[in-house]
Amino acid sequence: MLRFIFGRLAVLIPTFIGVSIIAFSFIRLLPGDPVMLMSGERVMSPERHAQIMTDLGLDRPIYIQYFDYLVNLLHGDFGSSIVTKRAVLDDFLQLFPATIELSLCAIILAVALGVPAGVLAAVKRGTWLDQTLMGTALVGYSMPIFWWGLLLVIFFSGYLGWTPVSGRISLMYFFPPVTGFMLIDSLLSGQAGAFKSAVTYLVLPTIVLATIPLAVIARQTRSAMLEVLGEDYVRTARSKGLSPFRVIGVHALRNALIPVITTIGLQVGVLLAGAILTETIFSWPGIGKWMVDSVFKRDYQVVQGGLMLIAAVIMVVNLIVDVLYGFINPRIRY
C-alpha cells in the first residue's frame, strides 16, 4: 500500500513540473513582455522599462527565470496581484473555503439524490420510472448550467422572491470569518437568522453546481447496479430468502458503489470547472469567479498562480481518490 502511494507520488512530481511549465510559460506567451503587461495603458520610457526588467530578473536566460519561479513556488510564493498587490496565495486561501463550501454542498446533494435514483432505475429496469429517471438525468447531463442558473434566478428570486440573487449572506449580518465556511461561521456568530440567511444564499448555486454531477452519478450508479444485479452472489442472496431490501441495499449496492466512488472522485475537476460558471452567475466570492475576474482584469500574475494552485488541488484530490479506491475495493491489493 505504502509502495503504491509512493509510486503515485513519484508520478505526481513530473506532472507538477509540467503544470508549472505551463503556468510559467503562460505569461510569456502573451503578446508583449511582463513589464509591458504590468504597466498597462501607461507609457513607459525605454530606460525605465529596461530598469524594471533588470529589477525583476526578466533579462536573464529563460531557464534561470523558470528555475527561480520553481524555487519560489516551493517556498509558497505564487506571485502577487498586479492590481491589489496582495499575495496570490493569501487571496487563494481566503477565497477557497467559499468554493469548497459550495462544492461540498453540491456533491452531497448529487450523491444523496443520484445514488438512490440510479439504484431505483436499475431495480425497476425498463419501466416508466427507469425511463423517466434516466431521461431526466440525460437532460441534466446536457444542461448548459449558466443558463440553468439564470432560469432559477428568474423563477425563484425574481418571480417567487424566495432566494437572494447573489453573494453568500445578507448584508445585515457581519461577523469575522473564523473557518471561512459561511454555514459554520454564521452558526458560531450566534446572530439570530444568520444561518438561515446563509442557507438561502447557498441553495440556488448548490442546485446549479450539482446538476451535472448528479446526472453523471445517477447514470453511473444505474449501470453499475445492472452489472452487479446479474452476478451469482446476488442470485445466491436472493435464493437464501433474504429480503429484497437487504439484497439490493447490502449485497448489490456495496459492490456497485465501487466504480461510483471513482466517478464521484472524478467530479472534482468537473465541479471546479462548473464553479467558474456558477460563481460568475451568483457573484459567489470563490476561486472560480476570482480566476474569471483576473482574466478580464488582465491580472496575469493571479491567473498564473491560480492555475498552479488549482491544478495542485486537483492532483492531490485525484491521488486521495486513487488511494481510497484501494481501501474500498478489497479486490485491489497493491
Added chain:
Amino acid sequence: MAVAEIKTATPPTGLAEFWFYFSRNKGAVIGFAIFLIILVLAIFAPWVTPHSPSAQNRDVLLLPPAFAAGGKWTYFLGTDAVGRDILSRLIFGARFSLFIGLVVVTLSVISGVLVGLIAGYFRGRTDTIIMRVMDIILAFPSLLLALVLVAVLGPGLLNAMIAISLVNLPHFVRLTRAAVMSERTKDYVIASRVAGAGTMRLMFLTILPNCLAPLIVQATLAFSAAILDAAALGFLGMGAQPPTPEWGTMLAEAREFIQRAWWVVTFPGLAILITVLAINLMGDGLRDALDPKLKRS
C-alpha cells in the same frame, strides 16, 4: 407435395445491422431526428429565417414572443434589446454551434487518434512521455484551461475552438491508446505482421479500424461537450464576440434583462439544451449499437 422454400439468408450489411440496433433505442431515433431538423435549419438559415439576424428594428425593442401578451406573429420568439428577431438569430446560431462541434471534434479526433495510436503501438518511453503530457492537461479544469488559452490567444470563435480541441485531446488519446493496446497482441495483428505488413499498415489499416467503435461514441459526446463549452466561453465573453448570433454570446448579452424580458434569456439556452440533448441521445444509441457486449444476437 409442397416444396419448402428455402430462404438463403444473406448476412445484413454493416449499415443495416447498425440501424437494426440503433433504431431499437427510441430516444436515439428521436435525437437523430431532432439533430437532422437542426442541421437542415442551419444549412438553409438564410432562406428559412423571417428576418436578418443582424437587422435592428427600433420599433420593436424587447417585444415578447407571439404566444405571450403583446407579442406579434412576425416576431415569433420576440425580439432582443436592440430589436433583432430572436428566432432568426437562433437559427443562424445553430450554424455556429454545429460548426464549432464539427471543427472541435475533427481537430481533437485526428490529433488524439494519431497521438494515442503512437503511444499504444510503440509503448515504452514514447508512451510514458505522451501520457504524462496528457496528465498535465487533465490536471486543469477543462473550462479554466480553455478560458486561459483563449485569454492568451485572444477572444474569438476560432481561438475558442482551438482551446476546446486541446482540452478535449486527452480523452481521445487515452481511449485510442487503451483500444490499441488491447488489439496489438491479438492473433490477426501478429498474423499480419508475420505476413510482412509494415508499421504504417499495421497501425492504420490493421489495428485502427478495430478500435473505432468507442471512438465514435466518444466523438459524439465530444461534439455535444464542445457546443456546451463554446457556449460557456461565449457566455463568459471569451468566445464568439457580439454581434455574432452565437447562443452563449446571446445569453451573455441578455443577462441584464432577466428581470424584464424572460424570453431573451430563455430561448438561446433552450436551443443549446435541445441540441446538446439530441446529440447525447444519439450518443447513447450509438453506444448501444456499437458495443458488442450489449448485442444479443
